[in-house]
Amino acid sequence: MSKQTNTKPEELLLYAVTDRHWLNGATLISQVEAALKGGATFIQLREKNLDDEAFYKEALEIQKLCRNYKVPFVINDNVELAKKIGADGVHVGQSDMEALDVRKVLGDDKIIGVSAQTVEQAELAEKHGADYLGVGAVFPTGSKDDATEVSFETLKEICEHVHIPVIAIGGITRDNVVKLNQSGICGIAVISAIFGQTDIEAATADLKNQTKKMLGE
Numbered sequence: 339m340s341k342q343t344n345t346k347p348e349e350l351l352l353y354a355v356t357d358r359h360w361l362n363g364a365t366l367i368s369q370v371e372a373a374l375k376g377g378a379t380f381i382q383l384r385e386k387n388l389d390d391e392a393f394y395k396e397a398l399e400i401q402k403l404c405r406n407y408k409v410p411f412v413i414n415d416n417v418e419l420a421k422k423i424g425a426d427g428v429h430v431g432q433s434d435m436e437a438l439d440v441r442k443v444l445g446d447d448k449i450i451g452v453s454a455q456t457v458e459q460a461e462l463a464e465k466h467g468a469d470y471l472g473v474g475a476v477f478p479t480g481s482k483d484d485a486t487e488v489s490f491e492t493l494k495e496i497c498e499h500v501h502i503p504v505i506a507i508g509g510i511t512r513d514n515v516v517k518l519n520q521s522g523i524c525g526i527a528v529i530s531a532i533f534g535q536t537d538i539e540a541a542t543a544d545l546k547n548q549t550k551k552m553l554g555e
């Protein structure tokens with residue numbers, strides 16, 4: 339990995355993906371702030387069932403918070419909303435808008451993250467202008483119904499074949515993150531290991547330490 343992209347590998351160390359499934363009466367903004375206080379280095383707003391107006395208001399609120407913490411903020415799938423509020427970028431999957439088309443909408447300076455499960459998908463995403471790849475699911479996950487498992491060997495192969503940063507996602511916890519050692523990733527993305535925890539700030543700080551250890555930092 340060595341290509342210049344719109345995000346730095348260190349920003350991708352501990353990437354928090356939101357999920358209102360874990361709210362339990364709390365607000366998303368308070369949970370994201372706890373993750374930021376604990377040291378999350380990147381935030382993705384992932385909403386699957388929110389109406390446009392509520393999604394817009396929430397995105398503006400979380401964007402403001404992330405700016406205060408100087409942490410990149412991207413939106414899952416919704417390129418139009420990312421463009422409208424001037425978010426730092428978007429994350430798209432294999433069945434979403436193609437990276438080349440996202441780039442046309444957002445311009446050269448925004449961050450485009452793309453999900454990849456195979457080397458072919460990873461190479462194509464890089465060629466089409468992705469700034470980083472999210473590869474998973476590296477472990478079984480309860481947070482995404484249609485996740486398909488990606489083996490350690492495939493993760494490693496993807497890292498070897500692209501020149502953009504790769505992060506792993508899916509079922510990662512403080513206890514199993516060590517298993518990703520020597521894969522070539524520069525960080526991890528999680529939902530439940532942060533937002534499913536009682537003390538989000540402490541869990542984030544702990545996971546960040548474990549991730550740094552795994553990376554040999």
Ligand SMILES: Cc1ncc(COP(=O)(O)OP(=O)(O)O)c(N)n1
Pocket residue numbers: 353355382384414415429430431432434451452453471472473474482505507527
């Ligand atoms: C960092 C990161 N990596 C992968 C994904 C999965 O994206 P996608 O395949 O589009 O699936 P949904 O998240 O839309 O269910 C992600 N969101 N973030």
Ligand SMILES: Cc1nc(C(=O)O)sc1CCOP(=O)(O)O
Pocket residue numbers: 355453472473474475476478479480481482485486507508509510527528529530531
């Ligand atoms: C959003 C997402 N994408 C995945 C993929 O495999 O692409 S797995 C996943 C869910 C990650 O949540 P948790 O950390 O709770 O397992």
